[in-house]
Amino acid sequence: MPALALISVLLFSGIETDSIRLAYHNIDSDDKLNKFISILNECELDIRDAYLASAYMQKAQYIVSPYRKLQFFNKGKKLLENYIEKYPNCIDGRYVRFLVQTNAPFFLGYSSNKVEDKEFITNKLDKSLIGDEVKDLMNKNINQ
Numbered sequence: 001m002p003a004l005a006l007i008s009v010l011l012f013s014g015i016e017t018d019s020i021r022l023a024y025h026n027i028d029s030d031d032k033l034n035k036f037i038s039i040l041n042e043c044e045l046d047i048r049d050a051y052l053a054s055a056y057m058q059k060a061q062y063i064v065s066p067y068r069k070l071q072f073f074n075k076g077k078k079l080l081e082n083y084i085e086k087y088p089n090c091i092d093g094r095y096v097r098f099l100v101q102t103n104a105p106f107f108l109g110y111s112s113n114k115v116e117d118k119e120f121i122t123n124k125l126d127k128s129l130i131g132d133e134v135k136d137l138m139n140k141n142i143n144q
Contacts, residue, residue: 017047018131021092024051025137030062047092053080054096057104076100077110091128094120095138118142 020043027033033055040052056076060069080100084093098117104110121142125135 017045018134021134033058049083050093050096054100057100091124
């Protein structure tokens with residue numbers, strides 16, 4: 001399903017957690033990212049802030065000003081770290097942090113939890129209530 005169609009489904013048909021998880025992986029433009037942020041701002045799912053945090057950090061790649069890039073990145077980083085502190089056993093927070101830390105530029109100094117997050121996800125994912133399609137995607141991403 002194309003990303004925009006998936007986002008439309010999210011908007012008009014009750015947002016489900018696996019739909020959020022899948023839509024997150026289909027963001028490839030500023031427009032899609034803005035729509036994803038809008039959807040997240042309207043939903044009340046427990047996993048919302050993990051993905052919203054990452055969306056703020058992703059926003060940096062579409063901004064020209066280095067200062068504004070850093071502002072968005074730090075806003076997302078703070079939200080994500082607060083989320084993980086509040087929900088330390090939630091796979092989504094750890095997964096999003098793993099992806100961000102794996103892909104963040106080295107100079108940002110945000111990479112210290114990759115090993116622990118990968119181990120946490122590996123140990124918890126099979127027993128989680130996450131759908132099989134998303135589990136496969138998460139496994140693929142943490143093992144690249």
